[in-house]
Amino acid sequence: DIQMTQSPSSLSASVGDRVTITCRASQSISSYLNWYQQKPGKAPNLLIYAASSLQSGVPSRFSGSGSGTDFTLTISILQPEDFATYYCQQSYSAPWTFGQGTKVEIK
Amino acid sequence: QVTLKESGPVLVKPTETLTLTCTVSGFSLSNARMGVSWIRQPPGKALEWLAHIFSNDEKSYSTSLKSSLTISKDTSKSQVVLTMTNMDPVDTATYYCVRIRRDTGWYYFDYWGQGTLITVSS
Numbered sequence: 001d002i003q004m005t006q007s008p009s010s011l012s013a014s015v016g017d018r019v020t021i022t023c024r025a026s027q028s029i030s031s032y033l034n035w036y037q038q039k040p041g042k043a044p045n046l047l048i049y050a051a052s053s054l055q056s057g058v059p060s061r062f063s064g065s066g067s068g069t070d071f072t073l074t075i076s077i078l079q080p081e082d083f084a085t086y087y088c089q090q091s092y093s094a095p096w097t098f099g100q101g102t103k104v105e106i107k
Numbered sequence: 108q109v110t111l112k113e114s115g116p117v118l119v120k121p122t123e124t125l126t127l128t129c130t131v132s133g134f135s136l137s138n139a140r141m142g143v144s145w146i147r148q149p150p151g152k153a154l155e156w157l158a159h160i161f162s163n164d165e166k167s168y169s170t171s172l173k174s175s176l177t178i179s180k181d182t183s184k185s186q187v188v189l190t191m192t193n194m195d196p197v198d199t200a201t202y203y204c205v206r207i208r209r210d211t212g213w214y215y216f217d218y219w220g221q222g223t224l225i226t227v228s229s
Contacts, residue, residue: 001170034212046215055217089215101154
């Protein structure tokens with residue numbers, strides 16, 4: 001199975017900050033990498049697919065980059081509604097796997 | 108409007124078999140560009156992909172749970188069923204039914220059900 005490792009596991013940031021979350025795959029997954037946002041008590045929501053494609057309706061402050069084994073999710077200007085947990089997920093080969101999550105908290 | 112709704116027991120005893128049903132609307136299970144996955148999340152923990160099924164009946168399972176999982180679909184009823192045998196308290200989690208979008212070779216989860224909390228306890 002392909003292992004997905006996110007860093008950091010949690011971070012504290014202020015509204016207006018630029019936030020970067022990293023996801024590393026245990027082997028090359030090309031660009032088969034998706035990002036999701038999850039708020040407490042809610043189902044996850046798709047933000048980015050194919051490493052860098054913004055899902056319809058998602059604010060443009062979210063962006064994704066990377067290929068191969070190293071990927072990044074960036075929030076350019078953190079908004080109050082962005083405090084949540086973020087997960088990466090590979091769809092290169094089954095079994096599909098998720099990272100352990102990165103919790104973005106208010107500083 | 109795309110919706111997915113999970114149904115099943117809220118409480119299961121250890122060693123019992125769990126049967127979860129996902130009823131979908133707004134898309135057809137015969138659509139080659141769509142599939143359905145089951146994903147779970149223990150309280151306070153990360154997401155775990157369990158299984159998926161596509162219109163051509165292509166299936167895949169979590170490596171660690173493969174021996175205990177079965178996924179199937181009834182296209183006429185717009186339902187996907189997941190069974191998990193020999194349930195254990197560690198299987199206590201919220202179980203999500205999720206639509207997979209297959210888009211020019213890319214796969215991603217674009218619609219999620221609200222989830223159903225399954226507790227395993229005697």
